Amino acid sequence: MRRRIILPTSVGQQVNKGECTVAKVTRTAAPWLYPVPPVLVSCQDAGQANIITLGWCGVASSDPPIIGVGIRPERYSYDIIKRSGEFVVNIPQASQVELVDFCGTISGRDADKFARCGFTALPGQSVQAPLIAECPVNLECRVVQELSLGSHDLFLGEVLAVHYDEQCAVDHRFDLARADALVYAFGGYYRLGEALGRHGEWVRRKR
Ligand SMILES: Cc1cc2nc3c(=O)[nH]c(=O)nc-3n(C[C@H](O)[C@H](O)[C@H](O)COP(=O)(O)O)c2cc1C
Numbered sequence: 708m709r710r711r712i713i714l715p716t717s718v719g720q721q722v723n724k725g726e727c728t729v730a731k732v733t734r735t736a737a738p739w740l741y742p743v744p745p746v747l748v749s750c751q752d753a754g755q756a757n758i759i760t761l762g763w764c765g766v767a768s769s770d771p772p773i774i775g776v777g778i779r780p781e782r783y784s785y786d787i788i789k790r791s792g793e794f795v796v797n798i799p800q801a802s803q804v805e806l807v808d809f810c811g812t813i814s815g816r817d818a819d820k821f822a823r824c825g826f827t828a829l830p831g832q833s834v835q836a837p838l839i840a841e842c843p844v845n846l847e848c849r850v851v852q853e854l855s856l857g858s859h860d861l862f863l864g865e866v867l868a869v870h871y872d873e874q875c876a877v878d879h880r881f882d883l884a885r886a887d888a889l890v891y892a893f894g895g896y897y898r899l900g901e902a903l904g905r906h907g908e909w910v911r912r913k914r
Pocket of ligand 1: 758807815
């Protein structure tokens with residue numbers, strides 16, 4: 708079936724392209740990436756441990772391995788990470804969604820989130836900040852750069868050690884299907900969906 712692509716712009720201009728009809732809505736600029744992995748970032752300063760839920764967390768470099776986390780200066784965790792220069796990215800399971808939401812709603816100024824969530828603080832190998840034992844994956848990070856960007860400051864953390872639960876391994880390799888991954892988009896939480904294929908398999912099939 709022949710279709711036209713119509714691309715209305717913010718000034719009402721229309722573009723016809725090819726055989727498809729596509730109407731685009733233009734909205735105000737925003738960091739509209741979806742979904743993102745909501746993570747539980749643990750931190751510690753002067754013996755006081757805390758947990759903050761972050762949606763703004765992503766890979767910045769493979770070698771050296773660097774992860775960026777965006778944190779608002781008013782968060783209790785912000786000063787802890789700024790002072791200690793380290794944090795642990797704990798990747799939760801979808802079954803832990805209520806605890807993820809709790810750590811993203813209540814401040815460490817008002818509650819001991821480790822105690823309230825029933826989380827076990829495990830000592831790290833390379834950082835003072837504790838790992839959350841109940842999360843299947845833990846990445847120990849040391850801050851290597853900080854950027855003030857506006858609403859959030861970006862902390863770039865070099866990953867010094869990676870730990871994952873033995874129960875998530877199949878034949879000694881991490882198996883994502885066993886991690887019960889949680890994703891976040893537009894204020895909602897979802898369980899990661901169906902596997903579609905492996906990197907490069909469609910190119911290989913056509914050869
Ligand atoms: C799903 C989710 C994602 C969030 N992402 C961020 C984020 O990326 N950066 C941030 O500064 N706050 C984020 N927040 C808000 C903080 O987690 C929340 O304000 C928290 O209570 C701060 O804890 P703290 O004061 O103990 O540090 C998020 C909250 C939720 C529920």
